[in-house]
Amino acid sequence: MFNTHSKYSLRYGLKSPESIVDFYKEAGYSCAFITDINTSTAALSLSRYAQEQDFNAAIGIDIRNGMEQCYVILATNNRGFHELNTFVSEHLQKNLEFPALAPYLSNCVTIYPWQKAPQKLGPNEWIGVSKKGLQDYNWKKLQHTDKTLILQPMSFANKRDFNAHRLLRAIENNCLLSALPATEQADADDLFISKEELYQSFEEYPEIIANTEEIAQSCSIHFKFGDDVESQNLKSYTGSCQEDYELVKKLCAKGIKERYKEITPAITTRVEKEIEIIREKEYLSYFLISWDIINYARNKGYFYVGRGSGANSIVAYLLKITDVDPLELDLYFERFINLYRKTPPDFDIDFSWKDRDDVTHYIFERFPNAALLCTYNTFQYKATVRELGKVFGLPKADIDQLSNGKALHQVDEMGRLVLKYSKFIEGLPSHLSIHAGGIIISERPTSWYSACFMPPKGFPTTQFSMLEAEDVGLYKFDILSQRGLGKIKDCIDIIHQNQPHNPPHDIRDVAHFKEDPKIKEMLMKAQALGCFYVESPAMRMLMIKLEVKSYLELVAASSIIRPGVAQSGMMREYILRHKNPERRKEAHPVMLQIMPETYGIMVYQEDVIKVAHHFGGLTLGEADVLRRGMSGKYRSREEFLQVKDKFFENCKHKGYAEKDVTEIWRQIESFAGYAFAKGHSASYAVESFQSLYLKAYYPLEYMLATINNFGGYYRTETYVHEARMLGANIEAPSINKGAWESSIQGDTLYLGFNLVHACEHKVIHKIMQERKRKNFENFDDLINRVHIPLEQLNLLIRIGALRDFQEGKKELLWRSHFYHNAHKEKHREPVLFYPPQKQFTLPQLQEAPYEANFEQMELIGFPLVNPFELSKEKIPPHVTAEDLPRHLGQSVISFGYLITLKRSKTVNKDYMYFGTFMDIHGEMLDTVHFPFVGKKYPFQGKGIYKFQGIVSEEFGYHTIEVNRMRKVAFLDDPRYTEIEDPKEGKVVTDNFTTAIDFKKKRKSPENQLQ
Template sequence: MFINCHTYYSLRYGTLKISDLLNLGQQKGAISMALTDINSTSACLEFVRISSDYNVKPILGVDFRNGAKQQFILLAENNGGFQNINEYLSEFLHQRNSTENVEIPSKAKQLLNTFVIYPFASFESETLLENEFIGVKIEDINRLKFSPWKNRQEKLVMLQTVTFQNKKGFNTHRLLRAIDNNTLLSKLPISEQSSEVDIFISEEKLKKSFEEFPQLIKNTEALLKRCNISFNFSKETTCNQKSYTTNEDLDFRLLKKLAYGGINYRYKRPGERVMVRMEKELGIIKEKGFVSYFLINWKILKYARSKNYFYVGRGSGANSIIAYLLRITDVDPVELDLYFERFINLYRKNPPDFDIDFSWQDRDDITDFIFKTFKNTALIAVYNTFKFKASVRELGKVFGLPKEEIDKLSTQDCSFETLDKLSQLVIVYSQYIQGFPNYLGIHAGGILISEKPIHHYIATFMPPKGYATTQFDMVIAEDIGLYKFDILSQRGLGKIKDAVEIVKYNHPEIPPLDIHDIKRFKKDEKIKTLLRNAQAIGCFYVESPAMRMLLRKLQVDDYLGLVAASSVIRPGVAKSGMMREYILRYRFPEKRKEAHPVLLDIMPETYGVMVYQEDVIKVAHHFGGLDLSEADMLRRGMSGKFRSREEFQKVKDQFFSNCKNSGKPEAFTADVWRQIESFAGYAFAKGHSASYAVESYQSLFLKAYFPLEYMVATLNNGGGFYSVELYVHEAQMHGGNILQPCINRSFGNTIIDGKDIYIGFGFLQSLESKLIQKIIIERNKKGVFESLDDFLERISIGMEQVTILIKINAFRFTGRNKRELLWEAYMKINKVSFEENVYTLFKPKKIDYKTPSLPHTALEDAFDEMELLGFPLCSPFDLLTNPSENKWRAVHLPQVIGKIVTIEAYLITTKRTRTSRGDYMYFGNFVDRDGHFVDTVHFPPVANQYRFRGKGVYSITGKVMEEFDCISIEVIKMERLAIIQDPRYAVENRRKTAAL
């Protein structure tokens, strides 16, 4: 009887979760319900999936509105009608990206297998088609008695809108509408909100209200009976594109041909183990219907190779030998003894994951290729939800609170009882809307390629990227059997690709680099040295402070060790204590005897310690006695993607029951479970870690042999874990001569010439990109600039922009003082930019101004660099007010373990974390005067007393600690040292003083 129900996927309008809506329907005796969210079908599939749990027949549709004004409701008679509604809604949603004020018309387009309901209060036409009706609300009944439609009751149905549950829900709705309209609650127009009566009432009460018009009750019941929707949620088969070649048998023959064709490239002379595994995988891939999934990935990457794009294939699919032979991944599962069942097994319903990383520069072209090559394609959405802090800020503005009060509430730096009534309401309702979907975003890289049109399942919208995007997320997609292709981007691949090109330019005498010769890299002694000493700044995934310390503790210098370290560093492994245990057993063989024999037998390579994601499956299967289906359910449940907590609990109970029945001690079983639970959702699959390790080896090779070229590529690809400053510092440490941008030498990006590294114009804050292009084009066209005059004649530029270039010393080729150049520029240029230079037949005579003799120092350069680049190119220690005589350096610390020292070091980065008690503590990362790292630990009492004060040189006093050959300082006291007064302003102040 309910043909117009909303969930909170009616964004910033509805207030009910899907389950809450169905639960209300069940309580109120609803036999069937139509979910008609406003301009959205986000909730439709989930509504259908769980409706049977509430004994409610699901009906799907859309409430088409302009803002809050209802135009009409469309209901789907069947699945075909639902697809037509999705296509129709998508037309409007796609246009809204490119056209302003796209309005939904008052009359609906004629669509097959659909029903249209117009609101009685605003319907003005006198004619209705066969599938069209008018919806009458309870409050419309008195008007109906005097309306011509009283005599045409066959076209009337009951319309009870459901938007909220009660008064609190109505209040929440009004707050959401105020947020959506960016207005104070007190100024929210009535036209932009729902009626207070739009609540769920019982069917009995609804029928009672319309007892004077029984025909409307019959019409509504008949309409709902005609609507039937059905989707298969069994996951026995996927809904992805079924065939790559349009013939599934031909698909398999192609897959087999490609696999055998890849043997020579990968193995030359394959052993029996390779052939057996290959045939086993081919059989299961065919049986499970995953052939097209492999072939589509192969097609995408074949195109990538044709364009010379670098990529990394990872995810659980990296455990597959077929993926290795098809060059989807570069990880050899035989060499690494990758666990086959993590990749695929007969119990697995969904295809294996392939996460394909491309350079950030190349991914858009890959996405474009996919959309042009495959028919039914769409990006996947993510639901950006209201978080607590954001909710407080939005509601604070709605209630008209001052910014200071909102800031205080958002940091929870207050006691609820001491707050005034408005502030209390902000806290109460911010908690209520926390988790509500706020707006739709785009998944980082998920793309759907389905057999049926995407609109069979969902409507799509058109974000600025220009590709149709579903209104549901990956979890809903997987529920219906649609599994995404992950096309991701990262800057590490861009670094590698660009570094190879820069080496080719800077060292033309060197033969072209084979950056894919990983087997040679694994044996390279220079790379081994970098790994052992954690000298990996700029190198993908192994440069962070935590990874650098872990590499030192493990003394890793081989591929398998790096693969393990890539997963050991993940949060769950570290927090559970397993990282420390792994280090102990790795470093000290006698410790391996402490491992439980069963666990050691399951995971001999990691000494009985769970390190990889597939270890969950291994332990659950071999230790806990679960079958592979249950074990995979356990892994998925802990990753956060699993929906049914009830089923997950059953698997957990089965684990403990099996262990008890097999005689395992209860305490030991509980400890094993704790380990599983602590890290399963965070650890990497081994193949995934191995893929990352391959990329790390490529980076390490370039860093070992071409450090300057690699640092330039790192700078041009957005750096990495650290700021630009550290990568400039790293280049200096390797002998690079770092130079400010030069008008005649520099480009937008940083370039290298021998050992001279010219920082790019693009690194200058506030310098316009159009100006950069103009300078480069003019220079290429007419040659280098001879002087400031020549530059000003050829380039249209305002005083603000030329000041940036002069202050960064980009005109140093003139040999003239910066202050003199600034004076001259000021005299010769208007403060407002010219539109364009006007060229005349004869050159006008230059006006030469006599510039005064102005002093200039190197220290002024440092402060100009800090202003324009964000850091000085000189040593930050040179800027201290009181030059220090402290002689302690990082190299001295191993000699004073356990002693208290005071060392001076420049802050690079910090990491905040919580102790087991919930208190904040910090880890600091500094460099000393020699440029070497100093690592610090700041426990809560010290962290509260001696806070970080931003960039600068700090005097650090603390106890020198050593763990597994890794040195750090446990800080006792810390202060940031003062730097000299900015000499640019000091000169100005002296002038003013002299004038007085």
């Protein structure tokens, strides 16, 4: 038998399962074997490719504790593979060592290395000896050869492979290559060798060869793939396919009454058509399982968003899996499902990040054969350069230079080795992690397909990815989390607390929000900071350019913003055609006929199917292969390449101009893998409208929920700033009025202690519990009632949490140290009356101006004043955000506090930058930094920048194209510098020409819209 290791023997092997099949076939063997170390990851890839090559394949697992081999177990058939996976899973999930003696597995063969063979062998147990091991094989000790097989380790094709293996082992062991123990690496002789050469080595032992051949011919695994694939998901939700069918019809009948005021023939016809196709494709259980999960969430009061291609389905809408009406949006039914589609629709179900784990627990309790899907984290080139640099013992400076792209001709021999092997190792799997949200629920136990490991999340996880899962007919449910839903849920709770007499409108009544004039105005002006999916600078820019004001326009924008559409030039063309009806006539007539709503431009993922089917003449099944292939996962697959060829061939026969066909293919190729299905975009737009409604009518509560969920495109500082702009009084954390999370009382927003670096939750919890009895009156009252460690008490003082006590911070710090020096014990017994604290007189301790703000910058990351107040130099009059339209085409000077920065690679592989700044009045200001400017005037982190540039405008969106820039220094930190007392008559800082009052600019979205 053959102890063959693939690249899935992580940080050990190097060859793909496909290349191993090719080797076995070419080397004269009758079967391809892979026996990876403690994993069956390669099984499905091996089986799929071997069957394509009409070659037999067998799978086993090399069982090891660390690098010490115990035995190799081979599955003789699929049932044996299941037994083997069950055995391995138990040990991996419980983190147990493997036993020295293998258990009896009725459909497996166990092979012990001859040095570790037990004296008595079971019926399915054998002794294995390698070509090299023949030299030491002790025949007298083992008495006879009737239970001996060839066990030849094969891991490398050549010396380079072995060298790379040693480097991988050194990375795994975090040691220098020169210090890598021999026990942690394979033997240099573990090479792939032909059947003729191997058997020649054993020619003196024909019985061993015969045993090997007999066992080899008895081992085989087989799964259905390609055209033969069948769904391996749970076959029936109720236990009967007929009952599943009746239940879906019953749920749809109920849903129609709840979703539609008037039931038209178009609705009933669409429902009946979908149900029949879902039944024919055997996807009823897929829908019912999704409904079950949603039903659990609804009963628990969890917010969720159902999206993905399944949002194109009216059945999903009626079962409340999604909130998107496919008839309203004219969603393309065939994108959702068709008789030729081999995979079920995707249901990506988003839950709040606080609720997702509970939903996942429910799924694993409700469905016994559930498992998370894994992903393969691969070696990335730059990271590998750094790892190999350390393995070779290079100095950090040399590693930095190599990692930053130093050319081969510029480096020494050692550097060349690092770069050479980094390129060779790049792309190999490094370790297994968890798919973002993929869960499989299978009819058979998951061990039928792979062993499962137990990551920190605590749920069994397959050793194969979604690609292999789909190949074998296991279709995932995506259970995802996002903070946007947490914001919505928390905001509604906060409204009920802060404004009990002003409850919000039903948050699921999206139809009401679609017609709200305030929301439309906010969309047109892109006043959406903090709102799900529409707050980024790029989205804000697009909404202004498109003048988005309706739900359908936002749905389109949600997909246009995706990388492929934007980078291919189609986003700009869409804007031009959106604004100029005459330009729409330039579209290819067939494309315009196919996609009139988007002016003949592919915007949504299903547009690929439309174009492939109607323009390219592909069948719906072939079009779906094309659509899936564009994701990149299948692009190199033979079936995808065949469909691509057929697309061009059909277009040629239709008489289309070659340049038109080439351009349309370029568009398909450039964006399909990055675009959303229309239903997916519509689902996102629903959540955007919900967020916009809450921000429009309950701005402070919504910003508070945003801060507490740490969710969004920007840092917490930006959301605190936005709350201030909307009328909130921002206060530092307070032990008498605040809480662990940020909180609100009327218009005053108290920042939470969770924002304070190094502040411990358990300390704040004790303080809050004690405060329930009554507020703390003074410092003595606080330290008598709650034991607070010195470093934690100092943090509270420095951030201003004890400001109600009317004592200076420095006095409180003195008292804190004095108290802790006098009371060394950690806990004090409760007493009826606390003795008075010793009083002492301190010299007058002054707090310098802005000292509190520098404490805030250190402890929470930002000051609670306009950052321009902290500028070291006087800020002269300059052009601000609202001035830009009046200076179009002019060179201007402006100042901005950096909010966020995006780096983008140009066609010439240079980097350009897009900056978003806050101007002196608190408004957003956007800049563009072309590559030569970015190199000459680089960004230097957070802070205030002075920049000069030309004001440009495109479709109503204004930016400054920067040509010069420098960072403006903050004041010297007064905690570490001598600053004169302002009472003596000297002005410490005079950097403002005008008083800055954030609230003058805008109080709330309502005021903005008047």
